[in-house]
Amino acid sequence: MNRDILSKIEQEQMISREELEELLTTTDQELIEELYRRARATAGKYYGKEIYLRGLIEFTNYCKNNCYYCGIRCGNEKAQRYRLTMDQILSCCESGWELGFRTFVLQGGEDPYYTDERICTITKEIKKRYPDCALTLSIGEKERASYQAYFDAGADRYLLRHETADEVHYQKLHPSQMSLAHRKECLRELKEIGYQTGCGFMVGSPGQTLDTLYEDLVFIKELQPEMVGIGPFIPHQDTPFAEEKAGTLEDTLRLLAIIRLIHPMVLLPSTTALGTIHPMGREKGILAGANVVMPNLSPVQVRDKYTLYDNKICTGEEAAECRGCLERRVAAVGYRCVTDRGDSAMCR
Secondary structure, three states: OOHHHHHHHHHHOOOOHHHHHHHHHOOOHHHHHHHHHHHHHHHHHHHOOEEEEOEEEEEEOOOOOOOOOOOOOOOOOOOOOOEOOHHHHHHHHHHHHHOOOOEEEEEEOOOOOOOHHHHHHHHHHHHHHOOOOEEEEEOOOOOHHHHHHHHHHOOOEEEOOOEOOOHHHHHHHOOOOOOHHHHHHHHHHHHHHOOEEEEEEEEOOOOOOHHHHHHHHHHHHHHOOOEEEEEEOOOOOOOOOOOOOOOOHHHHHHHHHHHHHHOOOOEOEOOHHHHHHOOOHHHHHHOOOOOEEOOEOOOHHHHOOOOOOOOOOOOOOOHHHHHHHHHHHHHHOOOEEEOOOOOOHHHO
16 A cells, blocks of 8 residues: 555645546555545644535526536526525525524526626625625626625625636537636636635546546646535536536545645535435545535525536425534534634635
């Protein structure tokens, strides 16, 4: 067993392409268990046994983009579209606050209906009512002035998955009017403005290779995001990738652990997608170094309409059920969910 490889990655907080290949292809289970153990220890150094909760509010499934992997792409005529009203969004926040959530995540497609003015109005109202809470936006690519306006209105964090750091691979996943250069520029602008910024990618997306994954890790090191969201690619039946193979649990867990070692203070979610491909997926994510879970606060009647991929879990549960279920799951593997804004250790 090559323990030296893990010590080197841990100490240098870097990984070579050859080391990445070894860790993603090895059948040495003891080596992989040691990888997970070190990732847990690294997370523990900065976050203890605490798992941060994020209250997810999926407020619109309209999207102007036509990404080939996504169930709410504008080209999917079978999607049942919806938009939450301001009152509905605030109601989600109210129930989340009462359940102990101190971060709300407003996530939606790139919906032109939600102008900068509307987003700023919603942001200001949430922050006025819940000043102790952090507000995360995940609403796609915008111009710098828009990002600045949301930040000035009170938004604290912004999630924008880069999906792949490789130009050729990016074009396999997106229509030609979308550009990786612009996506990366958006992420750099978010960092410059002062957001806690999150990037990320799908594991096992069509056309992904060891080289593209390595580029993703290099980009993460370069950007120094406060958050990284990765999860397995899961095909959606009404997209061009309907027949493609899903990403695997094993690859996702190994990459979670690697990201924890090369970027130790990052906030790393154990995603719903992980729980979708394996009944214990989210617990396994935590045991591979993740320290965030994101229960759904969206109204139950719209949950099954926000389907980025097939067979998404927890679409029928009320927010309180989601919270209780996750608390029990997290406790079962020796961790505890905490009522906390859960800022990145990079911000301390």
